[in-house]
Amino acid sequence: MLALLAGCGGQREERTAPDVPPLRGTAAGRFVGVAVRADVLGDAGYATAVGRLFDAVTPENELKWALVHPKPNRYAFAAADRIVDFARARGMRVRGHTLVWHDQTPPWLGDPRLTRARLIAVLRRHIFTVMRHFRGRISEWDVVNEAVADDGGPRRTFWLERIGPSYIALAFRFAHEADPSARLVYNDYGAEGPGLKSDAVYALVSALKRQGVPIDAVGFQTHVSTAPVEGFASNLRRFTRLGLDVELTEVDVRVPDGAEAAARQALAYRRIVGACLAVARCRGIVFWGLDDADSWVPHAYPGYGRAALLDADLRVKPAYTAVRQVLMGG
Numbered sequence: 001m002l003a004l005l006a007g008c009g010g011q012r013e014e015r016t017a018p019d020v021p022p023l024r025g026t027a028a029g030r031f032v033g034v035a036v037r038a039d040v041l042g043d044a045g046y047a048t049a050v051g052r053l054f055d056a057v058t059p060e061n062e063l064k065w066a067l068v069h070p071k072p073n074r075y076a077f078a079a080a081d082r083i084v085d086f087a088r089a090r091g092m093r094v095r096g097h098t099l100v101w102h103d104q105t106p107p108w109l110g111d112p113r114l115t116r117a118r119l120i121a122v123l124r125r126h127i128f129t130v131m132r133h134f135r136g137r138i139s140e141w142d143v144v145n146e147a148v149a150d151d152g153g154p155r156r157t158f159w160l161e162r163i164g165p166s167y168i169a170l171a172f173r174f175a176h177e178a179d180p181s182a183r184l185v186y187n188d189y190g191a192e193g194p195g196l197k198s199d200a201v202y203a204l205v206s207a208l209k210r211q212g213v214p215i216d217a218v219g220f221q222t223h224v225s226t227a228p229v230e231g232f233a234s235n236l237r238r239f240t241r242l243g244l245d246v247e248l249t250e251v252d253v254r255v256p257d258g259a260e261a262a263a264r265q266a267l268a269y270r271r272i273v274g275a276c277l278a279v280a281r282c283r284g285i286v287f288w289g290l291d292d293a294d295s296w297v298p299h300a301y302p303g304y305g306r307a308a309l310l311d312a313d314l315r316v317k318p319a320y321t322a323v324r325q326v327l328m329g330g
């Protein structure tokens, strides 16, 4: 019997969860999660694997403005609720992603009639409405995502242009007011190793801390190739010296199409997980997508794919085994 399911890559056969030891519970107090898509949760193999192997989830898109707040007065919580309910029924932790980002926003947010004061009010109401809907069910939020440009300057987004640089601190303050018990995270990519971008993120979060802005952690997305991230652990450590936790929030390791890269990829994953484990305040790791059929990588990086821990048929790859070994202290 071959049922066909509509996945992101079109039609495909029903899949079975791999019968392997889980990653959940292996990392002594740290969470091990995966980004989940509501539209694939109906695939029993996918859902079983997510629930069996991990102890945390991040809704991959369902909490972004365009999806959760499509019209000024309409919120659409059903898809995120499905993921959150799924996770909570299995005792998994949920990371909320994300309250302020320049991407995946609804067209109405660009309305030029939104003055600065109105846009701030809209931002506040959005943060309150979304966080309160999930209060007690989502324990931590990526409050601001990708506010630093690759050259180390402030990213020129409409948030910056319309509100000014204070939008970042405002968002954290609103988030803390909306749910004082939530852990609040600044999240970005390309800041894993030392360098211009990392220094800029460091300067940003240092300033927030100095100003008494409620921020608990920095999320390092960690979308990388197999090239080693030099100085990853020591860079994470310098952020923790600011009194912040760190997390790896969106890990994937892309490889060029066609290349035999399983061993190289496993080694890269091993190093990434090792960097987190080497830092006492690295609270957890989330992998960005369960498997190669559901990964965003081939869309974002043409010519690259197979970036996940499981292949498109949900079979574990050497990367999975390597990650488990490192998590177990091997």
Ligand code: XIL
Pocket (backbone or CB within 6 Å): 060, 061, 145, 221, 250, 296
């Ligand atoms: C990606 C999703 O994985 C895709 O499905 C979507 O089409 C685009 O966004 N940094 C982030 C994530 O913070 O939200 C992005 O997720 C990947 C890069």
